[in-house]
Amino acid sequence: MPDKRDYYEVLGVARDADGNAIKRAYRKLALKYHPDKYDGDKAEGERKFKELAEAYEVLSDPAKRQRYDRFGHEGLRGAGVHDFSSMGFGDIFSMFEDIFGGFGMRPGGRGRRRSRGLDLETEIEIALEDVLTGCEQTLEFERMDLCETCGGNGAKPGTSPTRCETCGGYGQVQQQSPGIFGMTVRVSACPRCGGRGQVVTDPCGECDGTGRTRRKRQLTVRIPPGIREGQIVRCRGEGEPAAGGTERGDLHCYVRIRPHPFLTRRGQDVVCRVPVTFSQAALGGTVEVPTLSGREEMDIPAGTQNGDVITLKRRGLPAAGSGRRGDQCVQVRVEVPRKLTSEQRRLLGEYAKTENADVAPERTGFLDKLKEYFGAKS
Template sequence: MARDYYEILGVRRDASKDEIKKAYRRLARELHPDVNPDPATQERFKEVTQAYEVLSDEEKRRMFDMGADPFAPGGGGFGPGGFGAAGSPFDDIMNAFFGGQARARRSPRERMRRGRSIKIRIELDLAETAFGVDKEIAFPTAVLCSTCQGEGTAAGTSRTTCGMCHGHGEIIQEQESFLGRVRTSRPCPQCTGMGTVITDPCPDCAGEGRIRERVTRNVEIPAGVEDGTQIQLAGEGEIGPNGGPRGDIFLEIVQRPHPVFERRGDDLHCTITVPMTAAALGASFTFETLDGTEEIDLRPGTNSGHVITLAGKGVKHLNGGGRGDLMIQVDVETPARLDEEQEALLRKFAELRGEDKPPGKFSPGHGGLFSRLRDAFGAR
């Protein structure tokens, strides 16, 4: 355990948050390395900062008051989020005193920055999403300038040190305030924080180190993708300024509607219409799937709504083995118009099955089933 944090800040054990904060502000103003660089003072400043971090946090303060270690695993500390890290509990105070630049002077900003990522929409047919496909895509992007190889300077020249910031990439200013002398820094406006400038830019890229071109890429679309799937091509996007690393390409899959099949996950669904006689007597017919022609057997007495399942004839599973199924729903079509011979045959069929006068509203006095059908369609 460290020393008594209340003693370090010079506050009572029942001190309020405001009192703790005021005590820390007073000590930080005296001890901060930008004000007093003496090594012993810096150690004292770290100790004060640690005390403030504990006492300004309710949970850590409670642990300390109970005699526990507030920097035990799960309790924070001087790792990420601890002393000197962005977002730490004393950051706001440091910003108030030193303009957000209380720490050591920054290095110049890197000239090479990562390029932008690109989003490209690719339209695919159902078969292409089901089985995968190789596609050639063309798109405008930023590529390395072949004249200067990303340096941005004309042939025979190079970057020079910025005369405004002398290569530091930032401008330091000091001014007096009611808190004392306050130092602030900002990126150098002449070199934009890089520390160097181009006096003679490349004529092809105007100092950017890259140019825009329309390029083509061959991409492999895996089997099983669906509408809305995104595929990341790492490092295939725009090259960064001054030869910086490339961004990424994100391919967004758009699946075109299919005239027959509806996709639901990795299963395919469709509906076929069969005549009433085929449903009653049974039939065989050919059906075109994504894999080719299949022979389908319709068993006698099939009702409308019956589903025929062709296992493994759906879409391939993405990043895995196997496939979904093909589900064929049967829709039995009842004839809407009958000629005299057809009607006579159906009446005879109904008599043979005892269905010419079924019970209910079609019972005697209400006319037979086929009489009602005839009346309904006779006026057409």
């Protein structure tokens, strides 16, 4: 789930818009970005069209809309929202048949049966430490599933669907009309069975004859080490069942990595900043630094400067395939005391008297250069 816009904004409706207003807004915009109509950049049009479909799927479903209103995009994790980015136009048109049906626009062939079910999407959030080792996460999500009562055929137990007589079980009907070059044949979905080829005379009470019910599913997903933000872990066959076919769609888990309080990822390396005192930097010593696998002591050489970077080899993240780890880069920040006790002031005063070119070569060099420059000018 890459960063998403607000669904109300996408559809251009108020937050309290009713179902009809949402439907009207969606229809208007979807027709504007319809692949056959949109004149602008094709890829941009497709992205908009899919963004609209997703917004409409959520806002037109009271349960999903409520979750979105309360918790935003976050709340839709596992709610059974389809992954429109992986979907073809044909699938989107058949999902919202009631919207597009009246316009006679459904590229990809009317009544075309899918052999594979639709893909669903969800999000998985993991800690940065999990990227190091890989992890398993159990997630719960909702999906449309074959009805257990009727086994998915939509007929009341004890009865079975019968072959549609209108289309003879083909799901499609042909219409012939005279044209310039002879008879033109138009093939369209059978109006009686809606392309299924079968009709249910005695519908199953559990699913109202649709053959599908919404069910919760628990699944343990294995996240491999080295994964990056926004990558997809694809769970084969965990999406929705196909209408007539056997192969289920997939579940796409978009991986999000929680920000770490100390460590920032930079490719395979991790970066952190560690404050040290003025005397630690001057005298050298050891400081404790946070790493992906706990605290670690790190040596600071005497004379460390503010901004110096110390590299802890192989404390970074593993490469996806090889497992070879990056480094941890620790940037030292020297903290100059803002407040001193009188004792500290006295000691530093004593120290200051000893400062000379050996103690601060850069400062001395700077002063010499300054004198030379302005001396020459005046």
